[in-house]
Amino acid sequence: MLQDGRRYEALLVGSDSLTDLAVLKIDPGNLPVIPINxxxxxxxxxxxxxxxxxxxxxxxxxxxxxxxxxxxxxxxxxxxxxxxxxxxxxxxxxxxxxxxxxxxxxxxxxxxxxxxxxxxxxxxxxxxxxxxxxxxxMDKLIRDGRVIRGYFGIQGKEIIPLRSSNSGIDRLQGIIVTEITPNGPAGNAGFHINDVITNVDSKPAISVLETMDQVAEIRPGTEIPVIVLRDGKRITLKMTVGEFPEDSN
The missing domain is CATH 2.40.10.10 (Trypsin-like serine proteases)
Structure with a gap:
C-alpha cells in the first residue's frame, strides 16, 4: 500500500537475508523518487x-x-x-x-x-x-535475483605493524589466519593456521573487514593470487574463490 492509500500486488525481485534487504516491484507509474547524493x-x-x-x-x-x-x-x-x-x-x-x-x-x-x-x-x-x-x-538483486558473494573460508585478525629484522621486511602488516574452514577455498588452496596474509588479488591485506569485503565482490569460481608469510618466507597461493554459504549469516 502506498502513502496515498493505493494498493498494488508486489513482485519479489529478490531478497538478501544477510543484510535483511529485498527488492519489490510494482507498476503504478510516475512514482516520486527519493534523492540520493x-x-x-x-x-x-x-x-x-x-x-x-x-x-x-x-x-x-x-x-x-x-x-x-x-x-x-x-x-x-x-x-x-x-x-x-x-x-x-x-x-x-x-x-x-x-x-x-x-x-x-x-x-x-x-x-x-x-x-x-x-x-x-x-x-x-x-x-x-x-x-x-x-x-x-539492490543492483545485485535486480541482476541475479539474489546476492552472490565470494567466500574466503578463513577467520583471522589484524596484526600490528612491526619491524622484522630477521625477514628483512621493514613493516610486517597483514592478517593472521586463526581458523580455516574444512574443504573451503582457503583450505583447498593450502593455507595454514598462523599464515600471515599480506596481499589478496594484488591488494594489500590490512583489515579483515576490508579483505572479506574485497573477496565478497569477486565472482565465485575466479582464481586469485594470495601472498602469505610463512616461517619468514613469502609464498604465493592460488585460491579459487568460493560462494558465501547461505547458512553462514
Whole structure:
C-alpha cells in the first residue's frame, strides 16, 4: 500500500537475508523518487530523520543525529557496517528511510540495540544500512535475483605493524589466519593456521573487514593470487574463490 492509500500486488525481485534487504516491484507509474547524493558523505553529528511504520501505527518520523559511521555488524559474520543514530528506530521501522536534513536518502533503517546489560536497557542505539551498501545490494538483486558473494573460508585478525629484522621486511602488516574452514577455498588452496596474509588479488591485506569485503565482490569460481608469510618466507597461493554459504549469516 502506498502513502496515498493505493494498493498494488508486489513482485519479489529478490531478497538478501544477510543484510535483511529485498527488492519489490510494482507498476503504478510516475512514482516520486527519493534523492540520493553519493557525493555528500554522512558525518557524525549530522541531523537525520528516521521514517517508518512502527507497530503498524502508520507513518512515523523521528529526529536525531548520526552518532557514528562504520559501526561493525554485531552479527556472527561481523562483516557489515552500519550507521548509528539516536533517532528512535522501533520494531516496524525496518526498511524505512533514514534521510539527512536535505531530504536525501543516506540509509535504510534496520534494527535497534535493545540488549539488557546489568538490568538496564540502552536507549538511543538505532542502526541503518548505509545507502552505498544498500544500492550495491539492490543492483545485485535486480541482476541475479539474489546476492552472490565470494567466500574466503578463513577467520583471522589484524596484526600490528612491526619491524622484522630477521625477514628483512621493514613493516610486517597483514592478517593472521586463526581458523580455516574444512574443504573451503582457503583450505583447498593450502593455507595454514598462523599464515600471515599480506596481499589478496594484488591488494594489500590490512583489515579483515576490508579483505572479506574485497573477496565478497569477486565472482565465485575466479582464481586469485594470495601472498602469505610463512616461517619468514613469502609464498604465493592460488585460491579459487568460493560462494558465501547461505547458512553462514
Amino acid at each position: 553519493n557525493a555528500r558523505a554522512a558525518h557524525v553529528g549530522d541531523v537525520v530523520l528516521a521514517i517508518g511504520n512502527p507497530y503498524n501505527l502508520g507513518q512515523t518520523v523521528t529526529q536525531g543525529i548520526l552518532s557514528a559511521t562504520g559501526r561493525i555488524s554485531m552479527s556472527t559474520t561481523g562483516r557489515q557496517t552500519f550507521l548509528q543514530t539516536d533517532a528512535s528506530i522501533n520494531r516496524g521501522n525496518s526498511g524505512g528511510a533514514l534521510v539527512n536534513s536535505l531530504g536525501e536518502l543516506i540509509g535504510i533503517n534496520t534494527l535497534t540495540y535493545d540488549k539488557i546489560t546489568d538490568g538496564e536497557t540502552p536507549e538511543g542505539l538505532g542502526f541503518a544500512i548505509p545507502i552505498e551498501l544498500a544500492t550495491k545490494i
